[in-house]
Each structure stands twice: as C-alpha cells, then as structure tokens.
Amino acid sequence: EVQLVESGGGLVQPGRSLKLSCVASGFTFNNYWMTWIRQAPGKGLEWVASITNTGGSTYYPDSVKGRFTISRDNAKSTLYLQMNSLRSEDTATYYCTREGYYSSYWFAYWGQGTLVTVSS
C-alpha cells in the first residue's frame, strides 16, 4: 500500500524558514516523480514544486521560485521542501503527492498534509 507521511509543519514568523519532509513507503521511491501541492485555508489547490525520479531536475511556479527548494533522498525514500523567506500567503496545508503508474501527469497518491502557518 502506498503511504506518504508529511511532517515539519507549524507556526513560523514571516521571513523565516521551514523544512517539510515526506516519508514514502509501499512503492519503489526512485521510480517516480514527486510533487508538493498546497491548499490555503478554504481555498483551492496550487502546485508548489515537482522533482524528477532521480532528483536531476526540479520545477517551480513563479510564486515560490527562488524561495522554495524541493529535494529528495532516494536512499531514505524521503521528499523534502525547504521553504525560505516565508510570507503570509504561504499559509496552507502542504501535501506530498506521487505521480500515477498508468498516467504520469496527475497526482495519484496524496499524503494527509501538514499545516504551515506564517504569522507574527
């Protein structure tokens, strides 16, 4: 059974940093792209970052480019999101997701999410 378990969320002041982790199990981690998606309270879903299965390439929207860094440790089956220069608009639940087996262009598995609150 595929499992994705996020951790690392919490309350952080604007301008500070936070690092999220996602431990994966139930599949061969180094075979799949991984993605972080976030959801602000009461709002819709927003793509945050993606990383190829080898970690050789990463992708970000303009809203987080230069502030967030996605990375992975395939030996530990763990995905990370380093978030710097946090802003109030980064407040959201952050989900770790995995691409599908039959289709790569969607988010076929989701973790339970970890809440990040940016506030002074």
Next chain:
Amino acid sequence: EIVLTQSPTTIAASPGEKVTITCRASSSVSYMYWYQQKPGASPKPWIYDTSKLASGVPNRFSGSGSGTSYSLTINTMETEDAATYYCQQWSSTPPTFGAGTKLELK
C-alpha cells in the same frame, strides 16, 4: 499558463439525480484529471486520462471531453458524493487546477 474554469461553482442535487460538472481550459489540453475532496480530508484521485476511473471510484461516475471542454458526470447522485471536485491539467507546465465545484445534497 492554462487556466481551468469550472462550472457551476456550487450545485445542489437530490439522490438519484444526474449531475454534470464542466471544466473549460483556456487552451487545448490532451487529458483532464479530477479529484474529490471532502472537508478535512486530502483530495482523492478520482478520474484520470479524461475518462478512466481511479481505483475504488463507483461506476456511476464518468468523465469525458476533449480540447478545451471536459466534464465529470454522476449518473445517479448518492449522499456520499457530496464533496468538492477539482479538475487538473498537465499538458503544459505549470500544472493547474480549477477552482473547484462544491456538490451539495439537496
């Protein structure tokens, strides 16, 4: 960036009723994907490659469409189908989501 516009924003349906949610893309996409989310829970993968049901999704659900117009249909509404549904594309980067359609029980 491809913008996805879902309609309606909110819809109320009675058990047994047929429900259709539409997702329109600002540019042509190859496939559309759908997720179901209930309050306090993570989104669940629901429909992939436009019309294929994810594991465990009841066959009263279906997906269709092409180009810039896609839809999710529930043949006969059941109480457990009340949720918010999101469409998503990744024909071009960045992947984008629709704003969601909230399906309520009438």
